[in-house]
Amino acid sequence: MFSSSVPWCLIAASSLLVNAQNLSSSFPHDYPGKPSGDLSPAWQTYFQVTSPLPNISFDLGRNWAGNIPVGRANSPNDTLFFWAFEKDNGSLTAAAGELNDEPWGIWLNGGPGSSSMLGMMFENGPVHVADDLSVFQNNFSWNKLADYIWVDQPVGTGFSTVDADGMVKDEDAMGQDFMGFLANLVKVFPSLKTRPFFLTGESYSGTYIPYITKTYFGLTDPPVNLRKIAIGDGTLGSGFVFEELPTIQVIETYPQLIGYDPQVYDYFKGQAHLCGYDLNLTYPQTSKFPTLNPPDIPGGSDSKTFMTSKIKSKSALMEAAHARFAQHVSENQGLSKRELEEKRDLVAIKRDEWLMEKRDLTGRGNDSTIDPFYGCLIYEEMIDYALNFSIPWNLTTSQGLDGFDVYNVPDALNPEAPMDASFFFNNDTSRTALHAPTSKNWTDSVRYHFGGPGGQDPSIEPMAFLDELATNATNRNVSILIYSGNDDSLVAHRGSEVVIQNTTFGGIQGFTRKPSTPWFDDDGNFAGIVHQERNWTFVLIEGAGHLVPQQQPERAFVMLREFILGSNQTGLVTNSSGSVSVVGGESTSLYANGILPGQDGVFAGSGTTQSTFTYPTASIQAWASFTATAIPTAPPTGGGSTSQQSSAGNVGYWKGFEALMALLSIAMLNLVAV
Ligand SMILES: *[C@@H]1O[C@H](CO)[C@@H](O)[C@H](O)[C@H]1NC(C)=O
Ligand SMILES: *[C@@H]1O[C@H](CO)[C@@H](O)[C@H](O)[C@H]1NC(C)=O
Ligand SMILES: *[C@@H]1O[C@H](CO)[C@@H](O)[C@H](O)[C@H]1NC(C)=O
Ligand SMILES: *[C@@H]1O[C@H](CO)[C@@H](O)[C@H](O)[C@H]1NC(C)=O
Ligand SMILES: *[C@@H]1O[C@H](CO)[C@@H](O)[C@H](O)[C@H]1NC(C)=O
Ligand SMILES: *[C@@H]1O[C@H](CO)[C@@H](O)[C@H](O)[C@H]1NC(C)=O
Ligand SMILES: *[C@@H]1O[C@H](CO)[C@@H](O)[C@H](O)[C@H]1NC(C)=O
Ligand SMILES: *[C@@H]1O[C@H](CO)[C@@H](O)[C@H](O)[C@H]1NC(C)=O
Ligand SMILES: *[C@@H]1O[C@H](CO)[C@@H](O)[C@H](O)[C@H]1NC(C)=O
Numbered sequence: 301m302f303s304s305s306v307p308w309c310l311i312a313a314s315s316l317l318v319n320a321q322n323l324s325s326s327f328p329h330d331y332p333g334k335p336s337g338d339l340s341p342a343w344q345t346y347f348q349v350t351s352p353l354p355n356i357s358f359d360l361g362r363n364w365a366g367n368i369p370v371g372r373a374n375s376p377n378d379t380l381f382f383w384a385f386e387k388d389n390g391s392l393t394a395a396a397g398e399l400n401d402e403p404w405g406i407w408l409n410g411g412p413g414s415s416s417m418l419g420m421m422f423e424n425g426p427v428h429v430a431d432d433l434s435v436f437q438n439n440f441s442w443n444k445l446a447d448y449i450w451v452d453q454p455v456g457t458g459f460s461t462v463d464a465d466g467m468v469k470d471e472d473a474m475g476q477d478f479m480g481f482l483a484n485l486v487k488v489f490p491s492l493k494t495r496p497f498f499l500t501g502e503s504y505s506g507t508y509i510p511y512i513t514k515t516y517f518g519l520t521d522p523p524v525n526l527r528k529i530a531i532g533d534g535t536l537g538s539g540f541v542f543e544e545l546p547t548i549q550v551i552e553t554y555p556q557l558i559g560y561d562p563q564v565y566d567y568f569k570g571q572a573h574l575c576g577y578d579l580n581l582t583y584p585q586t587s588k589f590p591t592l593n594p595p596d597i598p599g600g601s602d603s604k605t606f607m608t609s610k611i612k613s614k615s616a617l618m619e620a621a622h623a624r625f626a627q628h629v630s631e632n633q634g635l636s637k638r639e640l641e642e643k644r645d646l647v648a649i650k651r652d653e654w655l656m657e658k659r660d661l662t663g664r665g666n667d668s669t670i671d672p673f674y675g676c677l678i679y680e681e682m683i684d685y686a687l688n689f690s691i692p693w694n695l696t697t698s699q700g701l702d703g704f705d706v707y708n709v710p711d712a713l714n715p716e717a718p719m720d721a722s723f724f725f726n727n728d729t730s731r732t733a734l735h736a737p738t739s740k741n742w743t744d745s746v747r748y749h750f751g752g753p754g755g756q757d758p759s760i761e762p763m764a765f766l767d768e769l770a771t772n773a774t775n776r777n778v779s780i781l782i783y784s785g786n787d788d789s790l791v792a793h794r795g796s797e798v799v800i801q802n803t804t805f806g807g808i809q810g811f812t813r814k815p816s817t818p819w820f821d822d823d824g825n826f827a828g829i830v831h832q833e834r835n836w837t838f839v840l841i842e843g844a845g846h847l848v849p850q851q852q853p854e855r856a857f858v859m860l861r862e863f864i865l866g867s868n869q870t871g872l873v874t875n876s877s878g879s880v881s882v883v884g885g886e887s888t889s890l891y892a893n894g895i896l897p898g899q900d901g902v903f904a905g906s907g908t909t910q911s912t913f914t915y916p917t918a919s920i921q922a923w924a925s926f927t928a929t930a931i932p933t934a935p936p937t938g939g940g941s942t943s944q945q946s947s948a949g950n951v952g953y954w955k956g957f958e959a960l961m962a963l964l965s966i967a968m969l970n971l972v973a974v
């Protein structure tokens with residue numbers, strides 16, 4: 301796989317950008333039988349997928365697909381592509397007012413610019429594409445629990461069509477388009493107007509979904525009946541919050557990243573402190589966290605000039621990092637780390653000897669100075685460290701950072717197995733059956749061109765209006781669920797927990813008790829942590845990375861059934877005549893310090909030849925003794941952090957950062973599979 305870090309994708313993505321950056325106009329295709337006039341239930345027959353799909357021999361149940369306009373005036377070609385699957389025969393085509401207690405849902409992937417058909421084909425849809433491009437049935441498809449619709453959005457993404465100048469300029473425009481789409485969708489499937497609606501998605505839809513919800517709250521007569529939003533590994537906070545801040549927790553979850561080396565840990569911990577990333581979560585949280593404004597971001601964090609050049613800067617930064625460490629190792633050893641490793645039996649190496657060979661903190665900052673090279677980009681620094689100095693990550697090509705999977709830390713496979721649905725979607729048989737446009741080809745991701753400088757999304761991160769959103773949600777009876785795969789490093793769970801503790805909902809800031817209740821999948825296996833207060837739910841999924849339903853399909857399915865669609869009370873804080881308790885109990889050790897330890901083994905080799913690398917028991921044990929004293933396990937108490945300087949924030953910079961994410965997704969989704 302590829303990975304990583306921003307730089308790699310920049311390089312890999314640049315070739316995609318030539319085609320992707322300026323989308324030419326596209327428009328829906330008129331297939332035979334298209335009704336004339338406005339959308340209505342008569343269109344169900346038109347949209348129904350009746351001809352056979354390539355490679356699919358199993359029964360998909362009834363399903364519908366095609367393009368539906370977002371309803372902009374005089375812009376019929378600005379549409380969203382949907383593929384809908386019903387739960388029960390007849391459920392999606394119920395008449396207006398029928399099945400009023402039956403939930404339905406929509407799934408959105410992120411990017412920005414990623415097609416939700418990726419989610420359908422690799423995460424939670426009924427049809428999945430295998431490594432060899434054959435197709436198989438997913439037993440944990442989300443439409444087994446509710447009518448479910450996968451939607452490519454914003455306009456221009458996936459099979460969605462767009463006028464040449466029709467790309468949404470910002471997230472408010474995105475929200476309006478989405479409402480327009482929903483208003484048209486319910487004309488085709490009228491029962492959806494009043495049935496309980498669940499809006500779910502992942503990654504950059506952590507930006508989309510709050511904005512869509514905000515737009516919804518602004519309507520006096522909204523087109524649907526929103527009941528809950530669920531956001532997985534989502535970009536709710538600023539880039540500093542979701543990507544840089546959690547670096548320490550990512551290391552604590554996977555100390556393999558630093559070779560279980562306490563000295564390296566102390567180093568990173570010191571950097572995190574100097575950069576203001578060590579926000580202390582307390583329960584309750586008594587004051588708002590300041591806006592993160594790290595003192596040192598290479599290239600500067602606030603100038604507009606940097607905004608337009610930062611991609612290059614950051615890329616150059618990482619390239620230089622590669623050169624620097626590769627050269628250092630080779631000068632010192634005459635051999636690369638990898639070559640050294642290959643020449644010996646790791647388990648037999650004396651730990652100290654090994655450390656001396658691989659460790660390199662030369663020239664880096666210390667407890668009182670920020671590293672002059674990385675500044676406060678400690679996430680990138682960590683990836684660089686892992687690739688250069690930690691087994692089994694492998695720095696291979698001259699280009700970028702393949703070998704580190706930002707989406708799934710314990711996956712050092714290189715290359716990854718392919719993850720490619722383009723043969724399926726661009727096959728003419730599929731295209732015709734799905735009523736997909738002929739004016740464009742399906743790609744899993746485009747670099748979405750917003751209205752900000754350089755095509756970036758100029759909208760502020762949802763954290764900025766979450767208090768208001770939460771108040772609206774309480775008033776309108778909309779619940780909020782935030783979940784995370786424990787093994788994701790790109791949008792790691794710590795960032796989401798910071799967002800929760802920084803939000804006032806139900807009149808109180810954050811959770812009042814530390815999440816610490818286990819939940820279990822249908823096989824009775826420990827599945828992670830769940831916590832619920834005042835209609836906000838946090839779910840941590842053990843053993844999953846960024847793409848939770850891909851890596852833990854059953855756990856994702858149980859989460860949907862119990863905590864998203866259902867109102868399972870596990871983890872719910874209750875207060876009965878002053879006596880506070882938590883359904884399912886609290887475990888002080890399980891999630892001590894907000895860390896759910898990762899697996900010992902790291903997947904190594906390639907997508908087709910896998911093995912697992914596990915560090916010597918002695919390393920693991922030594923680390924355990926170190927953390928027992930160095931990392932306090934008692935939950936911090938008392939007031940929130942106040943020592944950070946506050947500022948208006950570097951919105952522009954971080955919007956740009958999200959664009960970097962976009963690139964990352966483009967590259968990753970093209971090339972990464974798990
Ligand atoms: C894309 O469009 C912008 C202006 O909208 C233009 O400056 C740029 O050259 C175009 N890029 C390509 C690759 O056509
Ligand atoms: C599309 O799929 C059909 C059915 O599997 C197959 O016969 C056809 O060759 C495919 N077309 C292309 C261009 O691969
Ligand atoms: C929409 O696309 C059609 C091609 O099917 C084109 O003829 C028409 O001009 C487009 N409409 C607008 C408003 O751009
Ligand atoms: C679904 O229902 C329709 C009529 O309501 C019926 O004709 C059809 O056979 C049913 N299909 C299945 C798979 O049960
Ligand atoms: C909250 O609701 C009001 C309407 O009551 C709306 O104007 C506002 O945009 C909403 N804000 C958010 C963040 O949901
Ligand atoms: C915390 O929330 C406030 C708004 O209430 C916001 O200004 C600040 O940036 C947030 N802090 C973090 C670290 O996200
Ligand atoms: C590291 O990468 C190189 C080059 O791709 C490859 O030859 C080697 O087998 C890899 N080593 C491991 C342990 O993956
Ligand atoms: C069908 O599956 C085969 C592998 O079994 C694959 O080569 C082919 O590309 C697939 N066709 C489509 C249209 O997805
Ligand atoms: C789609 O891809 C095919 C094969 O690469 C190409 O021939 C065709 O022109 C593309 N269609 C569009 C609309 O870009």
Ligand SMILES: *[C@@H]1O[C@H](CO)[C@@H](O)[C@H](O)[C@H]1NC(C)=O
Pocket residue numbers: 818819820821862868869870
């Ligand atoms: C709630 O969900 C948990 C999953 O951890 C499950 O074990 C339990 O049976 C569910 N409770 C109810 C009442 O369904």
Ligand SMILES: *[C@@H]1O[C@H](CO)[C@@H](O)[C@H](O)[C@H]1NC(C)=O
Pocket residue numbers: 777778779806833834835
């Ligand atoms: C949570 O939502 C349910 C139904 O939507 C509502 O009945 C209940 O009062 C809410 N609880 C709190 C604490 O807001």
Ligand SMILES: *[C@@H]1O[C@H](CO)[C@@H](O)[C@H](O)[C@H]1NC(C)=O
Pocket residue numbers: 576577578579580941942943944
């Ligand atoms: C968090 O707590 C630690 C230990 O008490 C302290 O050193 C650190 O400064 C605190 N962080 C912030 C941002 O206040």
